[in-house]
Amino acid sequence: MKNYPKVNFLVSLFLFYGGASLLWPGWGNAAGSKSTAWHLRSSAAFTENLVETLWTTESPPESRYNTFGVRRLALKNRAAYKGVLVHLPGSSSNGNFYTTSENYDFRIYLANRGYDVYTVEYRTSFIPKEETDYSCMATYKTSATLADLRKIIEFVKQKTGMRKIFLSGHSTGTRYVYLYACARSSEDLAGIIPLDGSPWEMNGRPSSESTMDINSGYTALASGDTEANRKLLSGWGVEPDTGYYNVRIINWAPEMGKAMKYYFSPLPYGPQYGPFAGFPTVSDYIADQLQHIWGNAQLTNIKNGYARVEVMMNMMSKVGVPWPLVDYLEDAYLGNWKGNPPEAKLKFLKNIEKVKTPILAFASEMWTTAVGYEYRWKREGYEMIKSTDRQYILLTGFGHMDILAGEKAKDEVFVPLYNWLQAHN
Structure with missing residues (x-):
């Protein structure tokens, strides 16, 4: 995916993805749930009929923040x-x-x-919202995330x-669906559901294909924020943000931060406040940004x-997190080499044609x-993937986020997904 500068953390939110076990640190016995101490963090009513529960654990590689977890939504009585189903959100x-x-x-x-x-x-x-030092994310490599996913899936299998x-994933979450598969x-998967993503989203552009040197990228991360390092990474289409170790994703117009502030403020502000930046209301301005930010x-x-603006803004206000630059770096590298890089430790797509x-x-x-x-x-x-049990649904008129929270998503995504799951249980 293209990378874009972002204006503030709140609006950076919502987007955004195997080789043999020896390629993943901790992939052996240490990856199993028996050696992983899971902690119940919360459990509360979500709606009248549903309960939301969160478990967390910690695992190497050690860093300032090495906690990850899994959030369950289920009927109170069944x-x-x-x-x-386990779902992988997109980046940020x-x-x-x-x-x-x-x-x-x-x-x-x-x-x-x-x-x-x-x-x-x-x-x-x-990572706490107030944190500004994102150097911990240099350890959040593809292999670490895949090892975390195995622990989570083992926990879910044991629990259920x-x-x-x-296993489903949206955007970058889809990348990890493919790599895990x-x-x-x-061993683990009854079916996979990619939602608007691929085994790689970056292509390592504008560098020519099959030319990226991943070790140069790792060195640029290890040696810190310099103009030369930023230039190197940018040459592969990977844009460091102000914290360097987190990646830039969206290039909102300068007024977007103010627009979001006004949108969520009490009267006399709020969604209908206006005129704003040449638009009748702040909601009209936000809609225009959402429509055109990556192209129409x-x-x-x-x-x-x-x-709807209301739904998208609710999402933007609740799901945003920073995202590791190293993840996009390795993704760009994988795409630059068309999934077959020279480094053995990064051959995550080694077995994709064997996935049934x-x-x-x-x-x-x-x-x-x-x-x-x-296609790409x-x-x-x-x-x-060579599975004979396959279906590809191209959603006419849908944008990237409309698959998750659009007006037509229930009829064209949720219902077909449910019917497919029922047929494969």
């Missing part, structure tokens, strides 16, 4: 599981819920129908008694009725497809 996103309506979150839709839905809380979810679970599909309708096709797990892929028409990148960024991963 005789048995209809099924179990945590697992928080931004609505209680099943119309705008497939996790709620599935939980209301008897599924236990677990959402991964990456290590980034537990299920031998296999369904390469290593553990036969790529983030969300909000002006054509595919999303059922796959249901959703792709928005407007994000990347409209500018000619559907979304369909390529789907086609690399």
Whole structure:
């Protein structure tokens, strides 16, 4: 995915993904739930019928913040599981819920129908909001995240008694769905659901393909924030943010921070405050930003009725976290080498053609497809997997975020997803 400068942390939020076990640190016995101490952090009513529960644990690599967790949404009273799904949010996103309506979150839709839905809380979810030193994220490499995911999935399997679970991911979360499937599909996965993503989203551009040297990137991270290091990373399409170790994702206009502040402020401000920056209201201005920030309708096709400002703003205010630059660096490297890099430790896609797990892929028409990148960024991963049980749904008019929280998401994403899960249980 393209990287863009961001204006403030709140609006950076919402986006954004195997080799053999020896490629993942701690992938042996240490990765199992028996050696992992999980802690119940909270459990409370979410709606009249649903309960939300959070567990956390800690694991190497050691850093200032090495906590990760998993958040469950389930019916208060159910005789048995209809099924179990683990979801991986995109980059700069945590697992928080931004609505209680099943119309705008497939996790709620599935939980209301008897599924236990677990959402991964990456290590980034537990970095305090007030933190400005993000050097800890230099350790949040792809291998570390995959090792965390194995611990989480082992915990979920133990908790539910299920031998296999369904695994979904949005955007960058999709990358980790594919990578995890390469290593553990036969042991852990009943099916995978990529939501608008691929095994790699960055392509290491503008560098020529099959030229990136990952060790130069690691050295740039280790030696700290310098003009030369920023230039090197930017040459691969990886833009450090002000904290250097976190990545830039969205380039909002200068007025967007003020617009969000006014939107959430009490009267005389609020959503209908205006005029603002040449628009009748602050909501109109925000809608225009959301519509055009990556090019027309790529983030969300909000002006054509595919999303609502209220829902998107609720999401933006609740799910934003920093995201490790090293994750985008390794993603760019993987894409630059078309999934087959020279370093053995980064051959995460080694077994992708052997994956036989059922796959249901959703792709928005407007994000990347409209500018000619559907194959490279979304369909390529789907086609690399050779499962005979496969379905690819291209969503006409959808932007990237409309898949998660759009006006048409329930009918065109949530219902087909539920029906597919039912058919594969």
